[in-house]
Amino acid sequence: MTGINDFRPRPDRFAAGDAVAVGNIVDSCGVCRMCRAGQENFCSEFPTLTYGGTDRHDGSTTLGAYSREYVVRDRFAYPLPVGLDAASAAPLLCAGITVWEPLRALGVTAGTRVAVAGLGGLGHLAVRFAAALGAETTVISRSRSKAADAARLGAHELLVSAEETEMAAARDRFDVVIDTIAAPHDVAPYLGLVALDGTLSLLGHLGPVALQTTDLLVGRKKLSSAGSGGRPGTASMLEFCADHGIAADVEVLPSAQVNEALDRLERGDVRYRFALDMSDLA
Numbered sequence: 001m002t003g004i005n006d007f008r009p010r011p012d013r014f015a016a017g018d019a020v021a022v023g024n025i026v027d028s029c030g031v032c033r034m035c036r037a038g039q040e041n042f043c044s045e046f047p048t049l050t051y052g053g054t055d056r057h058d059g060s061t062t063l064g065a066y067s068r069e070y071v072v073r074d075r076f077a078y079p080l081p082v083g084l085d086a087a088s089a090a091p092l093l094c095a096g097i098t099v100w101e102p103l104r105a106l107g108v109t110a111g112t113r114v115a116v117a118g119l120g121g122l123g124h125l126a127v128r129f130a131a132a133l134g135a136e137t138t139v140i141s142r143s144r145s146k147a148a149d150a151a152r153l154g155a156h157e158l159l160v161s162a163e164e165t166e167m168a169a170a171r172d173r174f175d176v177v178i179d180t181i182a183a184p185h186d187v188a189p190y191l192g193l194v195a196l197d198g199t200l201s202l203l204g205h206l207g208p209v210a211l212q213t214t215d216l217l218v219g220r221k222k223l224s225s226a227g228s229g230g231r232p233g234t235a236s237m238l239e240f241c242a243d244h245g246i247a248a249d250v251e252v253l254p255s256a257q258v259n260e261a262l263d264r265l266e267r268g269d270v271r272y273r274f275a276l277d278m279s280d281l282a
């Protein structure tokens, strides 16, 4: 089996003059073990983030994402494969790669039983990726209100976390549970859904987690996390998306409406990501 970072882009995917995409990382040390392994997102000197980061050369604060111009080390500019639209590809470079890497690292493939908890920016892409990888894909949601959306995204089933009988029936069922819930929450119910030797990957909320080790012991279950991605993973994800017609659901707003976008984000009023069009700054 090849590792998730053994990836060479196919030149036939790109056309001369194609757009390039920049994610949430614009630089890294390039020489530490993580960088050499193709995991620049885990750079031991911390990667330079696109916005609010510290430039490695002059110490200034990086101002990408909310600006028309970027300073980016060339290796962090990814050619956008033919067929991907810039606006709907933009969230792939952060939310997308954050869910893509654990799915690949955990070996998700045809027939893997995958559950995705939380159907938002991260979750809707996790469902699309898992389904396109051939996994039996289930969405876990607080209510049945997102059932139609889950099906549209490619999920085969929706499990309601508030329904105790449904949750009990799904005990020890999933090889991989991708938890994208953004707020602190009890992980025990989700660990209970993990199958023998399976993994719960916590992606939505970073911070302290309380758990009973017996919930890991029984079933040899594993707990993992992930965030952003390295260069080979990002390039392979973009190619996979072009091959499978996958992109994020976006609402495009002119950059002048950035405050409206941020207000609505706070209320959770977006399906599932905003893309800001900077051309109004020209």
Ligand SMILES: [Zn+2]
Pocket (backbone or CB within 6 Å): 028, 029, 030, 031, 032, 033, 034, 035, 036, 040, 042, 043, 044, 045
């Ligand atoms: Zn490094």
